[in-house]
Amino acid sequence: MSGAKPMLGDKVVIVTGAGSGIGRAAAQVFAEEGARVALFDRDAESNEETRELIGDSARAWTCDVSDEASVAAAVADVIDAFGRLDGAFNNAGIEMANKLVADLDAADWSRMMGINLTGVFLCMKYQTRAMQGTGGAIVNNSSGDGIIGAPYASDYVAAKHGVIGLTRAAACEARYTGVRVNAVLPGLILTPMVEERLLGNPAFEAQVAPMVERHSIGRFGQPEEVGQAACWLLSDRASFVNGALLTVDGGYTAR
Numbered sequence: 001m002s003g004a005k006p007m008l009g010d011k012v013v014i015v016t017g018a019g020s021g022i023g024r025a026a027a028q029v030f031a032e033e034g035a036r037v038a039l040f041d042r043d044a045e046s047n048e049e050t051r052e053l054i055g056d057s058a059r060a061w062t063c064d065v066s067d068e069a070s071v072a073a074a075v076a077d078v079i080d081a082f083g084r085l086d087g088a089f090n091n092a093g094i095e096m097a098n099k100l101v102a103d104l105d106a107a108d109w110s111r112m113m114g115i116n117l118t119g120v121f122l123c124m125k126y127q128t129r130a131m132q133g134t135g136g137a138i139v140n141n142s143s144g145d146g147i148i149g150a151p152y153a154s155d156y157v158a159a160k161h162g163v164i165g166l167t168r169a170a171a172c173e174a175r176y177t178g179v180r181v182n183a184v185l186p187g188l189i190l191t192p193m194v195e196e197r198l199l200g201n202p203a204f205e206a207q208v209a210p211m212v213e214r215h216s217i218g219r220f221g222q223p224e225e226v227g228q229a230a231c232w233l234l235s236d237r238a239s240f241v242n243g244a245l246l247t248v249d250g251g252y253t254a255r
């Protein structure tokens with residue numbers, strides 16, 4: 001825990017996609033900084049593993065962020081369990097289909113939009129309702145691909161650009177909601193999405209060498225480094241930060 005007062009002391013924070021990678025690491029950072037964390041993931045088993053790693057300050061809910069009824073029920077359960085909501089890290093997402101635009105199926109496109117864009121919208125809708133009146137903060141996990149393009153990734157790039165539009169639009173409503181809304185834009189982060197699935201895919205492998213070069217810091221990122229940035233944005237230390245796009249990418253998008 002850093003400093004005398006934990007950054008998220010007494011706050012109740014939802015983390016979506018908490019069963020793996022950035023979501024799991026972020027939930028651990030938030031708990032270390034004093035938060036009680038509500039873990040959402042569609043994979044009950046891995047989500048439960050995260051809950052066990054954190055201990056008593058965490059509760060787990062099986063939730064598919066692309067399903068409105070599932071999101072509405074899980075957010076209502078969090079309020080029942082913890083009595084209130086102060087923040088959320090909307091992180092759940094899937095990787096690109098690794099196809100050129102000309103080869104991309106409409107089904108690939110719809111699946112991507114349903115989870116990576118509509119999923120963020122649905123979570124924000126119910127989280128904002130829960131925090132309206134008491135105030136709070138939302139951090140959405142976009143990507144460097146939210147501000148630049150990449151080959152074989154039009155589905156992902158379009159969804160992540162959409163998350164940035166959604167973040168900015170909702171930030172403009174802060175005077176009505178009392179909720180600050182910001183985004184983190186990670187570079188390549190060594191999570192199961194990347195290490196177990198993308199790095200074995202020939203379409204993605206071809207891009208790795210140029211990507212290494214563009215991460216000016218000289219390495220790829222660790223999931224907790226994104227968690228630390230999200231933690232600060234959720235905390236009262238970022239009380240005047242609203243509508244910001246915080247790159248956490250070792251300089252990837254600075255070039």
Ligand SMILES: NC(=O)c1ccc[n+]([C@@H]2O[C@H](COP(=O)([O-])OP(=O)(O)OC[C@H]3O[C@@H](n4cnc5c(N)ncnc54)[C@H](O)[C@@H]3O)[C@@H](O)[C@H]2O)c1
Nearest residue numbers: 017019020021022042064065092093143186188189191193
């Ligand atoms: N790893 C990277 O390099 C990188 C870079 C930029 C942005 N991101 C973004 O970070 C987020 C997390 O990625 P990660 O690398 O940790 O991936 P990951 O695959 O390791 O973890 C993603 C988690 O989200 C969950 N999930 C997927 N669909 C869901 C749904 N419909 N409802 C609820 N949970 C769902 C999965 O079960 C999994 O636990 C994603 O939004 C991703 O696009 C990742």
